[in-house]
Amino acid sequence: MTILDSVESTTGPYEDALSQYRASAERLSLEPGVRSVLEHPRREMSVAVPLLRDDGRLEMLTGYRVQHNLARGPGKGGIRYSPLVDLNEVRALAMWMTWKCALLDIPYGGAKGGVTIDPAACTAAELERVTRNFVSGIGPIIGPDTDIPAPDIGTDERTMAWIMDAFSTSAGRSVPGVVTGKPLALGGSQGRVSATAHGVVHVAGLALHHAGLRHRPATAAVHGFGNVGAWTASLLHEKGHSVVAVADRFGAVFNASGLDIPDLRRHVAETGTVLGYREAEPLGCSDDVLSLDVDLLIPASVERVIHDGNVRQVQATVVVEGANGPITTAAGEFLNEAGVVLVPDSLANAGGVVVSYFEWVQAQQGLWWEADEVRGRLDLRMTQAWEQVVSKAAADGTGLRAAATDIAVARVAEACLARGLGH
Numbered sequence: 001m002t003i004l005d006s007v008e009s010t011t012g013p014y015e016d017a018l019s020q021y022r023a024s025a026e027r028l029s030l031e032p033g034v035r036s037v038l039e040h041p042r043r044e045m046s047v048a049v050p051l052l053r054d055d056g057r058l059e060m061l062t063g064y065r066v067q068h069n070l071a072r073g074p075g076k077g078g079i080r081y082s083p084l085v086d087l088n089e090v091r092a093l094a095m096w097m098t099w100k101c102a103l104l105d106i107p108y109g110g111a112k113g114g115v116t117i118d119p120a121a122c123t124a125a126e127l128e129r130v131t132r133n134f135v136s137g138i139g140p141i142i143g144p145d146t147d148i149p150a151p152d153i154g155t156d157e158r159t160m161a162w163i164m165d166a167f168s169t170s171a172g173r174s175v176p177g178v179v180t181g182k183p184l185a186l187g188g189s190q191g192r193v194s195a196t197a198h199g200v201v202h203v204a205g206l207a208l209h210h211a212g213l214r215h216r217p218a219t220a221a222v223h224g225f226g227n228v229g230a231w232t233a234s235l236l237h238e239k240g241h242s243v244v245a246v247a248d249r250f251g252a253v254f255n256a257s258g259l260d261i262p263d264l265r266r267h268v269a270e271t272g273t274v275l276g277y278r279e280a281e282p283l284g285c286s287d288d289v290l291s292l293d294v295d296l297l298i299p300a301s302v303e304r305v306i307h308d309g310n311v312r313q314v315q316a317t318v319v320v321e322g323a324n325g326p327i328t329t330a331a332g333e334f335l336n337e338a339g340v341v342l343v344p345d346s347l348a349n350a351g352g353v354v355v356s357y358f359e360w361v362q363a364q365q366g367l368w369w370e371a372d373e374v375r376g377r378l379d380l381r382m383t384q385a386w387e388q389v390v391s392k393a394a395a396d397g398t399g400l401r402a403a404a405t406d407i408a409v410a411r412v413a414e415a416c417l418a419r420g421l422g423h
């Protein structure tokens with residue numbers, strides 16, 4: 001099967017990414033050549049990744065790096081460690097990165113990577129060995145000027161430090177620019193660890209205002225309590241909003257008066273799950289948070305948690321996609337037609353890649369900014385992108401996802417045409 005055949009026969013998140021792109025290409029009347037270039041991944045690599053267990057057993061895993069489009073700059077996008085990773089998921093995530101970087105007008109193309117692994121079932125030593133083996137596989141196609149990974153599900157700044165070290169060891173010199181989301185000690189940026197959530201909460205504030213809900217603290221529910229979900233809940237709590245429910249893989253907890261998020265995070269640090277938190281009641285399952293009667297719903301876990309089967313139960317006035325692809329294309333259209341303010345992932349969760357870009361800029365200058373400066377620049381970028389998307393949606397009579405995708409696709413198409421279509 002060729003790449004083109006497998007693109008045609010896709011299901012799951014890639015089906016969502018392709019349908020969103022194709023609808024945009026149609027609205028923009030893209031001519032067939034550029035339409036086809038933007039539809040297909042520029043480069044894909046699958047690698048065998050040995051995992052040496054602490055007891056000496058060797059398991060073979062598969063890892064991927066997909067560069068969707070490089071017309072506007074080097075590939076940029078996270079590395080995911082999850083048992084659900086497959087090539088089509090990585091293709092979808094890489095395509096979404098292309099649009100996100102273009103929408104925020106940062107000088108990168110789109111890429112994403114992953115390893116099919118359950119990080120929760122590995123020791124730190126096993127994760128370090130598997131990371132180094134993955135880097136030796138994808139090493140030929142990553143680098144500070146070619147493709148720059150960052151954290152995603154199941155990876156963090158410790159993983160980025162191992163990637164930087166493995167790549168540098170093989171290059172024979174220190175190459176900090178090969179990844180972003182590094183620890184501060186290795187040239188990371190202030191604020192990167194919470195940057196995605198800062199962006200989510202910033203646009204959530206703009207969206208609540210847009211929906212006419214600015215006069216009182218909002219009630220909120222968050223699906224996913226990892227980097228994006230937990231920081232989002234913390235920042236909403238700090239701003240005085242009432243986070244009434246959160247979910248992780250194991251279940252969900254609810255408190256109608258609002259959860260004490262710092263205390264809940266201490267509980268999660270001790271037990272590994274939100275379940276069992278004594279100042280809340282458990283809900284039946286994780287997905288029960290999606291149908292709560294709240295002002296603001298933030299899906300911040302994995303793809304496709306809101307779909308045809310449950311979208312009619314969503315009661316929130318504003319839905320902000322903290323995760324990539326948490327709402328299927330059809331379910332998103334349903335919410336849009338129902339009058340829900342749906343802030344799409346390419347805008348809502350762009351704070352992470354924006355501060356990754358700031359990390360790269362600071363490293364180039366050899367000058368590191370204070371946390372307040374990072375945050376101020378991030379808020380400005382997010383506000384500008386929000387305003388562009390809202391005014392395009394109003395002018396075209398579309399929802400925010402269509403407007404965001406159209407702005408981004410048009411920018412990437414323009415870059416491809418300017419360079420001669422080979423990207």
Ligand SMILES: NC(=O)C1=CN([C@@H]2O[C@H](COP(=O)(O)OP(=O)(O)OC[C@H]3O[C@@H](n4cnc5c(N)ncnc54)[C@H](OP(=O)(O)O)[C@@H]3O)[C@@H](O)[C@H]2O)C=CC1
Binds near residue numbers: 302
């Ligand atoms: N990290 C970043 O900077 C960025 C991340 N994103 C996107 O945000 C999303 C989350 O990423 P991130 O927070 O980094 O990942 P993490 O691995 O830190 O957290 C993922 C969270 O989702 C939960 N989860 C996984 N599956 C389910 C499920 N079926 N039901 C309920 N909860 C579930 C996990 O539960 P448990 O804790 O029990 O494992 C965990 O709390 C992804 O879509 C990612 O691509 C987007 C932009 C940047």
Ligand SMILES: O=C(O)CCC(=O)C(=O)O
Binds near residue numbers: 324
């Ligand atoms: O910070 C980055 O470079 C990429 C973050 C990411 O993977 C994402 O935005 O989905």
